[in-house]
C-alpha cells in the first residue's frame with residue numbers, strides 16, 4: 362500500500378458510521394450528506410468541489426472489480442452535474458480520480474428520493490413482501506417518520522443494487538444480458554458504471570429516443586430476446602421494462618432501472634409481470650416496423666414462462 366493510501370485510510374478511521382446495531386451492512390450508512398467534516402482535509406476542494414471518494418464507506422459491487430474502476434483510497438469524487446431527474450431518483454454524473462495521476466473513471470450516481478419527494482409510489486406492495494428485522498425500523502417505515510422515509514429510499518437502492526449485482530454476475534457468465542456494473546451502494550445512493558460518451562459526459566440514448574434502421578432494429582430485438590431468456594432462466598422478470606429503461610451503448614442494449622425486479626416463481630403475479638414486460642417492448646418494436654413474423658409476443662411469453670419453469 363502506498364503512503365498516501367495509508368494516510369487516506371487513517372483520515373477515514375474516525376468513524377463515519379451512524380448506527381452500530383446489527384442491521385445489514387448496507388443500512389448502516391447514512392445518505393451522502395451528513396454532519397460537516399471536522400477535518401479541513403475532508404472539506405470539498407474550493408476550486409473543483411472534489412471530496413474524498415466514498416468507496417471506502419460503501420458496499421462494493423461484485424468481484425473481480427473491473428479494471429477501469431478506480432478503487433484507490435486516495436481518489437477524489439467530483440460532481441459533474443445531473444444526468445437525468447427521474448420519477449423516483451435523480452441520476453448524477455461523478456468523476457472519481459486519483460489526483461496527479463491518469464487514474465480516472467466516470468460514474469452514474471443514482472440517488473433515491475424519500476417517498477415524500479417521489480412522483481410515483483410502489484412502496485405498499487413492496488414492503489409487504491420484504492422482511493425487516495427490527496421493529497423500530499418497521500414502525501418508522503409504517504409511520505413514515507423522517508427516519509422511516511429514509512429507510513424506504515435506502516431499501517429501494519439496496520434492492521436495485523442487489524438485482525444489478527446478480528444480473529452482472531449472470532451476464533459475466535453467459536454474456537447475453539447487459540447491465541451497468543454496480544460499483545457501490547451507500548444509504549440511498551447507488552453508483553453505477555456510466556454508460557455514455559465520456560468526452561461529452563452525455564448518457565447513452567434510451568431506446569425510446571432512437572429510430573433504428575431495419576437491420577439494427579432486428580439486431581436490438583435479438584439482443585432483447587436473449588437478455589429476457591437469460592433473465593427468465595434465472596427466475597426473473599424486469600418488472601418495469603420499457604424502451605425508457607433500455608439504453609443503447611456502443612451497439613449493446615443495456616437494461617437499467619431494476620429496483621422492482623420480480624421473482625416470477627415466488628411472486629403470485631409473476632406471469633403477469635413477465636407478460637406485461639414483453640407486451641410493452643414488443644409493441645414498441647412492432648410500431649418501429651419490426652415485421653410480425655419476428656415479433657410474436659404470445660410465443661415469447663410462452664417461451665419465457667417455460668424457461669422460468671412456470672409450466
Ligand SMILES: Nc1ncnc2c1ncn2[C@@H]1O[C@H](COP(=O)(O)OP(=O)(O)OP(=O)(O)O)[C@@H](O)[C@H]1O
Nearest residue numbers: 445447448449450452469541553554555556564618
Ligand atoms: N448507468 C447509467 N449511465 C448513464 N446514464 C444513466 C445510467 N443509469 C441511468 N441513467 C440515466 O438516468 C435516467 C434515469 O435512470 P433510471 O431509469 O434508472 O431512474 P428512474 O428514477 O426510474 O427514472 P425514470 O423515471 O426516468 O424512469 C436514465 O433514463 C438514463 O438517461
Ligand SMILES: [Mg+2]
Nearest residue numbers: 447605606618
Ligand atoms: Mg427509469
